[in-house]
Amino acid sequence: MTTISVKESSSAPGRTPAPRKKIHVSGRTAGRAAILIVATFLTLGPVVWTILTSMRSPTESLGAGGSIFSGGLDFSSYTDVFKQVNMWLLIWNSALVTGIIAVGQMFTAALAGYVFARIDFRGRGVLFSIVLATMMVPMQVTIVPVFMLIRGMGLSDTLLALILPAIPTAFGTFLMRQFFVGLPGELAEAAAIDGASPLRTFRSVYLPLAWPGLAIVGILAFNFHWNEFFRPLIMTISEENFTMPLGLVSLQGNMGTGSVSTVLAGVVLSMIPALVVFLFGQRYLREGLTAGVNK
Amino acid sequence: MSTTTKSSQIPTTPAGSRGSRRKDLAQQRSGKEKGAKGLAALFLAPTIIGIAIFTLIPIVASLTLAFFRWDIISAPEFVGVDNFVAIGADPTVRTAFLNTMGFVVVAVSLQLTVSIGLAVLIQSKMPNWLRTFFRSAFFFPLVLSASSVSIIMSYLFNQNFGLVNKVIGMIGIPAVPWLTSQVGAMIVIILVYVWQNFGFTFLLIIGGLSSIPTEMYEASSIDGATGWKQFKNITLPLLSPTLLVASVMAIISALQIFDQPYVITRGGPGDSTRTAVMVIYETAFKQLDFGRAFAIGIVLTLLIMLVTAIQFRLSRRFVHYN
Numbered sequence: 131m132t133t134i135s136v137k138e139s140s141s142a143p144g145r146t147p148a149p150r151k152k153i154h155v156s157g158r159t160a161g162r163a164a165i166l167i168v169a170t171f172l173t174l175g176p177v178v179w180t181i182l183t184s185m186r187s188p189t190e191s192l193g194a195g196g197s198i199f200s201g202g203l204d205f206s207s208y209t210d211v212f213k214q215v216n217m218w219l220l221i222w223n224s225a226l227v228t229g230i231i232a233v234g235q236m237f238t239a240a241l242a243g244y245v246f247a248r249i250d251f252r253g254r255g256v257l258f259s260i261v262l263a264t265m266m267v268p269m270q271v272t273i274v275p276v277f278m279l280i281r282g283m284g285l286s287d288t289l290l291a292l293i294l295p296a297i298p299t300a301f302g303t304f305l306m307r308q309f310f311v312g313l314p315g316e317l318a319e320a321a322a323i324d325g326a327s328p329l330r331t332f333r334s335v336y337l338p339l340a341w342p343g344l345a346i347v348g349i350l351a352f353n354f355h356w357n358e359f360f361r362p363l364i365m366t367i368s369e370e371n372f373t374m375p376l377g378l379v380s381l382q383g384n385m386g387t388g389s390v391s392t393v394l395a396g397v398v399l400s401m402i403p404a405l406v407v408f409l410f411g412q413r414y415l416r417e418g419l420t421a422g423v424n425k
Numbered sequence: 426m427s428t429t430t431k432s433s434q435i436p437t438t439p440a441g442s443r444g445s446r447r448k449d450l451a452q453q454r455s456g457k458e459k460g461a462k463g464l465a466a467l468f469l470a471p472t473i474i475g476i477a478i479f480t481l482i483p484i485v486a487s488l489t490l491a492f493f494r495w496d497i498i499s500a501p502e503f504v505g506v507d508n509f510v511a512i513g514a515d516p517t518v519r520t521a522f523l524n525t526m527g528f529v530v531v532a533v534s535l536q537l538t539v540s541i542g543l544a545v546l547i548q549s550k551m552p553n554w555l556r557t558f559f560r561s562a563f564f565f566p567l568v569l570s571a572s573s574v575s576i577i578m579s580y581l582f583n584q585n586f587g588l589v590n591k592v593i594g595m596i597g598i599p600a601v602p603w604l605t606s607q608v609g610a611m612i613v614i615i616l617v618y619v620w621q622n623f624g625f626t627f628l629l630i631i632g633g634l635s636s637i638p639t640e641m642y643e644a645s646s647i648d649g650a651t652g653w654k655q656f657k658n659i660t661l662p663l664l665s666p667t668l669l670v671a672s673v674m675a676i677i678s679a680l681q682i683f684d685q686p687y688v689i690t691r692g693g694p695g696d697s698t699r700t701a702v703m704v705i706y707e708t709a710f711k712q713l714d715f716g717r718a719f720a721i722g723i724v725l726t727l728l729i730m731l732v733t734a735i736q737f738r739l740s741r742r743f744v745h746y747n
Contacts, residue, residue, distance in 0.1 A: 162546050169543055170562045173620070177565070179588060180577050242472035249465040257473070264480045268681050268729060270702045271722035274709045275483030275490075278497070298475025328461045332468075357570030359684045360702075364710065375572040379688050382576050390580055397573045404568040412561065415568065420628060 177401075184208070184394040207391035208399075214385070214392060217399070219370060220377040224356060224400075227292050227373055232351040234297035236344045243306025243343075244332055248318065258307070265300045270360070277364055291365040292373070296355060302347040305421050309343030310336060346418040349411040356403055374400045491719035501716070508720035517696055518704050518721060524611070525701040529679045532615045536675050537668065539619065540626035544634055545660065560631070564624040571621060575688035578617045579604065582689075607697035610690045614698050617685050622678070626671045633667025634660070666740065673736040677729050701725045 187204040211217055246258050280291045313336060321331040359375040366372055372380070378400060382393045407415065491508055493501035512518045547559050566574065581588050582603040590600040603609040641659050650658065661668075683702040686692055692699035692707075701721065709718035 159549070162549055166543070166546055166559055169539075170559060173562050173566060176574075176577055176581060176620075177569075179581070183580075238471040238475065241468035245465045245468045249461050249468075251462060251465055257469075260481075261472070261476060264476055264484075266730070266733065267480065267484055268677075268722075268726060270681055270683070270705055271487055271726050272480055272483035274705070274715060274718055274722070275486040276479055277709075278486070278715075279478065279482070295475075295479040298472050298479060300472075300476060300480070303472055328464045332464070353568055357568075357572070359570065359572040359688075360706075363687075364706070375570050378576060379572050382579075382688075393576060394580070397576055400573055401569060404570070408561075408565060408568045412564070416564070416628060419567075419625060420632060 180394050181398055184391050184398045186391045188389040188392045207389075207395035210389070210392045211381075211396040211399070215377055215381050215396070216369070217377075217396065220372060220374045221399070223289060223372065224374040227289055228352055228356045230293050231296045231355045232348045234293070235299045235302045235351045236348045238297060239299050239302030239306045239347050240337065240340060240344060242303040243308075244310050244336060244340075246303065246307040247310030248315070248336070249328075261300045261303055265304070273361065273364055280365065286365070287367040287371055289366075289371055292362060296351075296361075299347070299351070302351065305347055305418065306340065306343050308421065309340055313339055342414070345411070346414045346421070349407055349414045350418040353404060353407050353415065487719045487722055490716055491723050493716045495715045496713045497715055498713075504716065508717045509724075511717060512720050512724070517699065518708075520696045521692075521699040521701050521704040522724070524697070524699055525680060525682065528611070528615060528618075528682060528700065529676055532618050532679050533672060533675045535615065535619045536623045536626050536679075537672055539623045540630050540671070541664075541668075543623075544627055544630040545656065547631070548634055563627050566621040567624040569621065571684035572688050574621050575617060575685045578613065578620075578685075579689045582613050604690060605694055607694055610694060610698045613689060614682075614685050617689065618679065618682060622675070626675055629667055629671040629674070630664065633664045633671075637663045669736060669739055673732055676732050680725065680729055680732070701728075 184207055185203045185205060187206050188210050242261075246254065246261075276295050277286070280286050280295070285291045285294070317335050317339075318331055321335050326334065357375060358373070359379070362373045362376045366376065369377070369380070374396075378393065378396045381396060385393055490501060492503060492505060494504045494507070495501035543559075543563060547556055580586075582590075584590060584600055584602045584605060587603070589603065594600065601609060603613050637660065641663070642655060645655055645659055681702055682700050683706070686698040686700055686703060687706075690698045692703050702725070705718050705721050705725070708714050708721060
């Protein structure tokens with residue numbers, strides 16, 4: 131029933147006059163539905179498993195990794211994870227680093243994006259091309275010299291080592307430029323006739339209109355840096371400067387397979403902001419991620 | 426500067442005759458121009474200085490220090506192309522690059538296939554809320570952290586108590602040593618990576634599909650084309666620009682894989698899941714051979730640029746599709 135009928139599928143809803151054909155179509159529909167359901171199950175399954183397993187007692191979770199709802203809910207893993215690692219500190223570090231980076235990116239990208247969109251000066255095109263070109267260089271290549279720079283500044287193994295290099299954003303600047311280009315230029319002319327200074331024009335006319343763009347930059351930055359593992363791994367050494375992803379991986383390393391639910395409780399806690407972003411900011415996230423493509 | 430202040434005050438004073446007002450406006454505009462230049466410099470400074478310090482200087486440093494031997498403690502010593510020769514001869518580095526390229530080929534193909542399949546399926550007739558649900562579900566793993574996902578998956582694929590072996594045990598397949606066998610570990614890394622990242626490709630393809638005019642399908646179904654034929658003759662060719670972009674983006678990000686193998690296997694067993702970025706990390710921070718780490722980084726960057734260059738070439742051929 132499945133493979134062949136699915137291959138025949140297309141987005142065009144075929145008109146189906148004859149009853150014989152109708153049976154054929156419903157088989158096809160069932161096949162499509164089955165695939166989509168299985169795909170959804172495979173996609174969400176691991177997340178559901180994680181949440182369920184985190185709600186088992188730490189001792190029980192090892193052997194019973196798979197069977198669901200044998201023991202009823204137990205939240206001792208959540209208290210346990212706070213005993214095993216300094217969870218509050220991890221949460222605080224992650225929130226601080228991510229928050230400052232997100233706000234910093236929104237701020238700097240709005241300023242630079244505005245200039246690239248609205249203020250003409252010699253060399254603007256070249257400068258913007260350079261900014262764009264830096265997006266092509268993988269972070270893994272620049273990270274080692276950045277580490278050395280940070281070390282030279284005396285900032286190694288501090289949260290600033292994570293924050294400072296992440297604030298200037300080529301991608302955010304690009305996004306904000308696109309956004310400001312999309313706003314009508316007549317606004318600036320009208321503001322100028324009213325006697326507004328360039329700064330005032332930006333602050334009172336364009337910036338308030340740029341919130342959707344800023345939201346995209348902020349949400350993308352938040353999501354990316356909240357989840358980030360590679361940079362904290364390199365930039366921080368002592369546990370008091372760990373962010374959540376790093377703390378959880380080291381917790382998993384320390385615990386081995388000893389207490390699966392404790393580690394997963396930490397994982398679930400770390401997922402909460404991502405979940406919030408997903409529920410309330412999904413549209414911005416989608417727009418931001420595809421912004422470079424559909425320009 | 427003084428012109429700016431003066432001219433910006435003008436409109437607040439009562440306007441004089443028509444002629445003088447025009448003169449004022451002209452004066453004001455040139456003042457604004459100057460003010461705007463100052464503003465531009467001020468506004469650009471954080472981003473430009475930041476990118477210069479944290480991206481441009483590091484690029485130059487990488488390109489230079491790749492020709493030096495440097496352990497960060499003693500002074501760098503010029504060694505010419507020794508680092509590049511050494512990484513070419515280093516079996517670990519070679520294996521890591523081969524692993525990475527093999528990974529990219531399989532993972533990206535899988536990612537594209539899954540995404541195209543699901544994107545086409547989701548276009549079928551269904552209530553809008555259901556379509557939104559599926560779309561959100563497939564997108565969801567993207568917002569999670571790769572390291573968290575890797576922790577979860579390393580439990581799920583555990584040979585002894587993992588859910589995956591339990592499930593396949595139910596249909597009589599003996600426990601697979603996923604993480605302790607070379608092939609198994611690579612398969613897990615690929616699956617975990619694709620699981621988390623196909624949502625992005627999926628998103629791009631949905632966008633591409635929605636730009637195909639429905640009349641095309643209507644016209645072709647009048648001509649008697651259905652299903653697979655329509656997919657092959659309409660969907661795929663019209664989707665090809667999107668597919669090109671999607672695959673290039675997928676390749677570039679897959680080439681930089683690190684989190685999954687680092688968390689799940691630490692590159693093992695043996696070197697079987699060691700990747701290019703992992704050897705950059707290890708060479709720099711474990712062996713403190715920074716020059717060699719830069720050399721590996723440059724090779725990886727060249728690979729990425731090669732992919733981008735191929736995209737530009739290919740996209741010229743696809744230009745007529747919009």
